[in-house]
Amino acid sequence: MNAVWKILTLPCEEASRIMSDGMDRALTNVERIALRAHLISCRSCKRFRKQLFVIEAAAKAAADEKMPEDSRERIRANIDDERS
Numbered sequence: 001m002n003a004v005w006k007i008l009t010l011p012c013e014e015a016s017r018i019m020s021d022g023m024d025r026a027l028t029n030v031e032r033i034a035l036r037a038h039l040i041s042c043r044s045c046k047r048f049r050k051q052l053f054v055i056e057a058a059a060k061a062a063a064d065e066k067m068p069e070d071s072r073e074r075i076r077a078n079i080d081d082e083r084s
């Protein structure tokens, strides 16, 4: 697929796949630019990205049994923000 075309027409499902992949590997330049361009205009993908960060933080926190109470509060507050 033509890179410029991909950047301009990235569908939401592709954007969310790239964001998920970005948690596990470095993204290509085309992926990064396409995602950035998409996030400028797409609120639902922006929200999805925020949730990914919350989930990642929660997973890291869960792996650490000695998570301090203030981290727990922050994660809870983030999740509440998303729901409101």
Ligand SMILES: [Zn+2]
Pocket (backbone or CB within 6 Å): 011, 012, 013, 015, 038, 042, 043, 044, 045
């Ligand atoms: Zn989108």
